[in-house]
Amino acid sequence: MLPILGLIVGVVLGLAFEPSVPVALQPYLPIAVVAALDALFGGFRAVLDGLFDDKVFLVSFLSNVTIAALIVFLGDQLGVGTQLSTGVVVVLGIRIFSNAAAIRRHLFKA
Amino acid sequence: MADKDDRTPARNSMTLLTEVMNHPLDQGYVEAKSRPHGHRKQRPTAIALRMIVAIFVGLCITAAVLELRSPRPAVTQARTLLGDEIIAKRDLVEALEDQNDYLRYEIEQASNRLLYGDEGQAIKPTSADTLAVGSESVSGPGIVITLNDGNVERDPDAARVQDTDLQLVINELWDAGAEAIAINGHRLGPRSAIRGAGGAVLVDLTAVVSPFEISAIGSTNTLQVALARSQTADHLSRLNATYGITFKVVGETSLTLASEPVANLQVAGVPVGESSVGSVPEEMPQGVR
Secondary structure, X not given: OHHHHHHHHHHHHHXXXXXXXXXXXXXXXXXXXXXXXXXXXXXXHHHHHOOOOHHHHHHHXXXXXXXXXXXXXXXXXXOXXXXXXXXXXXXXXXXXXXXXHHHHHHHHOO | OHXXXXXXXXXHHOHHHHHHHHOOOOHHHHHHHHOOXXXXXXXXXXXXXXXXXXXXXXXXXXXXXXXXXXXXXXXXXXXXXXXXXXXXXXXXXXXXXXXXXXXXXXXXXXXXXXXXXXXXXXXXXXXXXXXXHOOOOEEEEEEEEEEEOOOOOOXXXXXXOOHHHHHHHHHHHHXXXXXXXXXXXXXXXXXXXXXXXXXXXXXOOEEEOOOEEEEEEOOXXXXXXXXXXXXXHHHHHHHHHHHOOEXXXXXXXXXXXXXXXXXXXXXXXXXXXXXXXXXXXXXXXXOOO
């Protein structure tokens, strides 16, 4: 549970200080946010499944974001940036949907 | 059995999709749970490290989200700025138009002094000239033709009154002996043009919209009869039948048409020496004829 608390503290700090993102990183922000959402939903589902592990959550969060940004970067270098980001968004979107469905089953039993 | 054999290759080729669909949860969670329990004892340093990483991750994601959402206010700001500028410029244009009108009035006054005053008796335009040029407002009996757009919802482009329709009516009226014509109060002179630009009809670069009210001064009876007998009347009734464009002709005992500002001559002038009018220029370039 601690990392979730830390995450909330980080969000509050971010809202309070509004740090600026380097311009070079800006193209990868949208996909990174989608990846972070995926990790968040995964973590929430793990909590409901009783499988939550803070280390796994943090590592999956960081690696998801990094790999998603890396794929987009690679795609940009190869000239297929938009296509690759579409692929990443589709895969992450499917995962988010299935995790959300599992969460829904847990919460509403339906 | 045959059924199973058929299905296997398909399932193999879909491994990625089934993986994504059926196991969206990271395998790591399950593995971490299945590890021996003693291994999960956490040292304080590890907890602190995880806390720091979590705070860092939260900070980064918040920064990313804020960054992604921030450009929108800038865009709307630019939009409102442009909107304000447009409104300000519109006021400026109106002021300039007023100034233009005033200057035109002054020019008219000055040229009237020159033409009719003590100084110059040389060029005295007849009333027929001013009538034809449209430089003076006129009044007299005539007819008013009103054209209305048809069913625009059903047929957005074709059901509008086109520039050619107006041209037909105007030409018919001139042909029938109209002495002065105006469209929606816009007097037509010798240099007037009725054109279509996109979906709009321009009369001398000014957009006019439906209902189009064409006022023509002339013998009411002659104009009405000529218009009714002409092919233009057929054309109009065809427009009515096809697109629902309505037209109405009303005779008026008294119409007043405003004057049309006359363009000043910038380049053209009267030839020097009256004898040269109609004569062949002395130096004729070779190969023209």
